Amino acid sequence: MKAVYGLYEDRQAAQQAVNRLRAAGVNDRDITVMSSQPMEDVEFGHMGGKTWMWWIACGGGLLGMATAFGLAWLTETSWPINVGGLPTFAWWPNLIIIFELTMLGAILATVVTLVVSARLGRSSTIYDPAVSDGLILVGVEETSDARVRELQDALGAVRGEIKVVA
Amino acid sequence: MSQPAHARINVDLLRPLLRTSWRFYFLVAALGSIVLTALVSWLSQAFFGFGVTGIRWPVYWGFYVTNFVFWIGISHAGTLISAILRLVDAGWRRPVTRCAEVITVFALMIGAMFPIIHLGRPWLAFWLFPYPSERLIWPNFRSPLVWDFFAINTYLTGSVLFLVLPMIPDFAVVRDKATGVRKTIYTYLACGWRGTPRQWHRLETAMQIMAIGIVPVAVSVHTIVSFDFSMAPVPMWQSTIFGPYFVVGAIFSGIAGLLIAMAVLRKVLHLQDYLHPVHFQNLGKLLLVMALLWGYFVFNERLVTYYGNGPSEMAVFWRTQRESFAPMYWTMVICNFVLPLVLMGIRYFRTITGCVIASLGVVVGMWLERFLIIVPSLGHKYLPYSYGIYRPQPVEIIIAIATFAAMMLLYVLFAKLVPIISIWELKAGRASASLAEAVGEGGDARPVARGEANL
Numbered sequence: 001m002k003a004v005y006g007l008y009e010d011r012q013a014a015q016q017a018v019n020r021l022r023a024a025g026v027n028d029r030d031i032t033v034m035s036s037q038p039m040e041d042v043e044f045g046h047m048g049g050k051t052w053m054w055w056i057a058c059g060g061g062l063l064g065m066a067t068a069f070g071l072a073w074l075t076e077t078s079w080p081i082n083v084g085g086l087p088t089f090a091w092w093p094n095l096i097i098i099f100e101l102t103m104l105g106a107i108l109a110t111v112v113t114l115v116v117s118a119r120l121g122r123s124s125t126i127y128d129p130a131v132s133d134g135l136i137l138v139g140v141e142e143t144s145d146a147r148v149r150e151l152q153d154a155l156g157a158v159r160g161e162i163k164v165v166a
Numbered sequence: 167m168s169q170p171a172h173a174r175i176n177v178d179l180l181r182p183l184l185r186t187s188w189r190f191y192f193l194v195a196a197l198g199s200i201v202l203t204a205l206v207s208w209l210s211q212a213f214f215g216f217g218v219t220g221i222r223w224p225v226y227w228g229f230y231v232t233n234f235v236f237w238i239g240i241s242h243a244g245t246l247i248s249a250i251l252r253l254v255d256a257g258w259r260r261p262v263t264r265c266a267e268v269i270t271v272f273a274l275m276i277g278a279m280f281p282i283i284h285l286g287r288p289w290l291a292f293w294l295f296p297y298p299s300e301r302l303i304w305p306n307f308r309s310p311l312v313w314d315f316f317a318i319n320t321y322l323t324g325s326v327l328f329l330v331l332p333m334i335p336d337f338a339v340v341r342d343k344a345t346g347v348r349k350t351i352y353t354y355l356a357c358g359w360r361g362t363p364r365q366w367h368r369l370e371t372a373m374q375i376m377a378i379g380i381v382p383v384a385v386s387v388h389t390i391v392s393f394d395f396s397m398a399p400v401p402m403w404q405s406t407i408f409g410p411y412f413v414v415g416a417i418f419s420g421i422a423g424l425l426i427a428m429a430v431l432r433k434v435l436h437l438q439d440y441l442h443p444v445h446f447q448n449l450g451k452l453l454l455v456m457a458l459l460w461g462y463f464v465f466n467e468r469l470v471t472y473y474g475n476g477p478s479e480m481a482v483f484w485r486t487q488r489e490s491f492a493p494m495y496w497t498m499v500i501c502n503f504v505l506p507l508v509l510m511g512i513r514y515f516r517t518i519t520g521c522v523i524a525s526l527g528v529v530v531g532m533w534l535e536r537f538l539i540i541v542p543s544l545g546h547k548y549l550p551y552s553y554g555i556y557r558p559q560p561v562e563i564i565i566a567i568a569t570f571a572a573m574m575l576l577y578v579l580f581a582k583l584v585p586i587i588s589i590w591e592l593k594a595g596r597a598s599a600s601l602a603e604a605v606g607e608g609g610d611a612r613p614v615a616r617g618e619a620n621l
Contacts (some may be wrong), residue, residue, distance in 0.1 A: 036172065036339070037594040038366040041601060048364030057375045073305050083308045093308045094389065100316040103383045107324045110375045114331065116367040120357040127360055129342035134172025134593070 003125045003165040004148050005032070005139025006155035011042045014136035016158045018044045024154040026140055032126050034137040044138075051117060057110045064105020068098040125165055135161075175592060179585045180343055182435050190582060195228045197575035204568030207561045208283060216286045218561050225556035229566050230284040236419070237277030237569065238318070238391050239412070240529075243420030244270030245325040246384035247452075257362045258448055261440045261587045265431060266424050267329040268586070272576040273423070274322045276569050281314070285567065289619045297554040310393040317390040323594075324380045331372060334359050335590040362557040388416040400543050402471060411463040415532060418456035418502070422528035425449055427577065431586055440587050446521045453512035453524060461503045476547045483544045494534050501531025507538035 007015040013031065021031050028047055072094040080088040101134035115121070126139045138155065142148050148164060156162045211218050220593040221228045244266035251259035282291045294305060294315055341352040359365065392412035395403040405411075425446065432441040437500045471479050486495045505527040509515045541556050558566075580586070 001582065019572055033363055034361045035366075036335075037590050037597060038370060040365065040619045045363050045366070048362070048404075049367045051368060051371055053368065053371050057379075068471065075305070076307060079304060083306060086308055090308055093313070096386075097307055097316050099386060100313075100320040100383070103379050104323060107320075107327060107376055110372050110379075111327050111331070114368050114372040115357075118365040120334070122358050124360060125359070130170075130340045131361055132176065132342040132471050144392045144545075 002148050003139055003141045003143070004138050004155065004160065004162070005126050005128070005165070006162045007128060007130050007135040008158065008160040008162040009135060010038055011035075011136060013158050013160055014039075014059070014138050015042050015044055017138040017155050017160065020154040020157055021138070021140060021151065024151060026151070030140055032124070032137070032139045032141070034127070034131045036132055036134055039120020039136070051113075053110060053113045055154055056113045057106045060112075061102045061106035063109070064101040064103070065098055067105070068101035069094075071101075093138050102120045128163070169507050171596065172593060175589060175596075176343060178341060178437075178439065179587055179589050179592075180340060182581055183340060183583065183585065184344065184348075185410075186582070190578070193578055194575065197571045197578065200568050200571035203577060204565045204572075207564045207568075209295050211283075211561050212288060215233055218559060219560060220557045220559045222554075224547060224552045224554045225541060227284075227540050228556050229537075229558050229562040230280050231540055232533065232536045233527065233566055233569055234277050234280035234284070235391055235412075235486075236533050237273045237280070239416035239419045239532060239536070240387060240423045241270045241273035241277060241321070241325070241420065242384055242388060242413075242416035243424040244274070245321075245380050246270075246417065247420065247424065249328070249380045249384070250573065252373065252377045253381075257595055257598070258445055261437075261442075261446055262424070262428065262449070264329070264332070264584075264588045265428050265523045265586060267325065268577065268580050269420070269423055269427060270325045271322070271329055272573055272580075274318065274325060275576075276572055277615045278318050278322065308388065313390045313393060317387045321380075321383050321387045324376065324383055328373075328376050328380055331369060331376075332588055332591065333584055335361060335369070336585045336588060339589050340585070357426075370441060385413055388413045395539065400547055401476070401482045402467075402543050403539075405465060405467060405470075407466055407470075411467065412496055414456060414459045414463055415535060418453070418460050419528060419532035421449055421453050421456060422525035422532070425453065425521045425525040426529070429518055431581065432518075435581065435586065437587065440592065443518055446518045447516050450516045450521045450524070453521070453528065457503055457506035457510070457528070461507075464499075464503075478546070481546050482542050485546060486538055491538060491542050498531045498534040498538060501527040502535065503531075 006017050008017060014035075018031060018033065022028070031044075031047070033039075033044050033047065035045075073089055076089050083090075086093075102114075125141050126137065128135070128137055131137050134166065140151050142151060152162055219228070219230075221230070244263075248259065248266050251263065281294070282288050285291055294312070305315075307313075334355075334357055337352050337356040338361065341349060341356045344352055384533040389409040389412065394410040396405055398404070416497040428441055428445065428449075431437055468483070471483050485491050506524045509520045509524040545554050545556055547553070
């Protein structure tokens, strides 16, 4: 596996590089862009922007709610204690437990979704520490030498530093 | 934002991580020895029994519960304030959020220790947990102490995640700049972060969701802590106002704690270019608002008790206002109301020094407030047989002092291991500001679109 990438100083140049890769027939999902901060004001900053995270968080919340209800109901009916004449399964105090575990479920579901969908913990052929200094990396992982040269030309048409990873 | 500006932010904010002076070791040794002393005191309490403390019938809650409520209150500085500022997209929040979130996590950890410190047999603390006991003694879900367990643990989990997630991109910066063992450690901590648009988008979405979730959780935590009091038939405790009163007090003390931490960090880590006077002024205004709200709640509480004219309530009322607890009560009023009102209300005094003085006053005042809620009421309940006095003993005083040392120690260690200001958020903020400036000057700052400049 070979990879070719360019390092660009500003977001306009990076956007041009992305557009040139597209013009060279590279799909969006094969283009790698890296930056040291979110780039919401440019088009490439929205690549891969669709997510089910909100819905999954809601699902996690519902799961937490069901767990809290089950826990409270099971434990209270297993060992019924008379507390100040309250019913064995008293809704008012149990709502507190239900609320807390609902929120905990939503928070944990959000974090799990982030880890999975942001592909944290996975290695990549392309990376350059210069990204931390503010440069924007635009690149592609490719197998054939001829194609790498072609992409090198496409990226090189925009002012920036071009690198090939063997 | 230009590349040199990026590099300068990296250098400035990574300096405390990559260079260590003798002052760091001295501070850690000094604070660590105080914490160690407290640990020995606590072990002696566990060995000799609870008799070494001043806690005895009828005042079962003393310094320990005061500290518990105080630190849970301080914890409201960070995550809650940070979440609200994130939701309203306040640009000035960027250098402040991490300083604040760290306070939440450490204050919660310290606060959550006190129910265990307060146990005569701390090795049985797990009896509080909802687990299938073989003796079929389940935790009682109708007890506010069990609600505490759920609320504090939810808030602690949420706050830790809210703090840690935005640290991942900064760990990646440290990974790229460090060498040797440090590089290996930060490579693991960075979790393979590369900064792709997908990763940024997911991180920001997750932070939005968590910000929405954490605000009601934070409010619930201190409301539930207030239920520990208001559910009990004790004079001046059974009040419907206790929930919001505690929440306001918590945010109040939290902001004060945050202002002190920011001022110290600014001075010690030379962060003058990042923590500007405007950050202190804005938080100072919030402190002023909370001082007014606190005054409103105290007035409400006092007026209703005064008109109710219940004999037990009035006994506690007068104990705090003109009898044995009066010096503490009026110190509290001066620290929590008069001082912030003067220093934060008059623009001339709303400087960094003014903010720190007002905040120190508020921290002292809020600790006194917690103490005055607990001890005078417990020492003078409804019937004369339940009257008593409380005299804190050395073990309690040492542990109370050590909590402040523990907070400082944790903060110092954190600032040594993690950039105390979020690097990527700061860069994003400055980039947005540059973009807005370019638009203001009529420059070409329009978003670049797909297909544009293809040729």
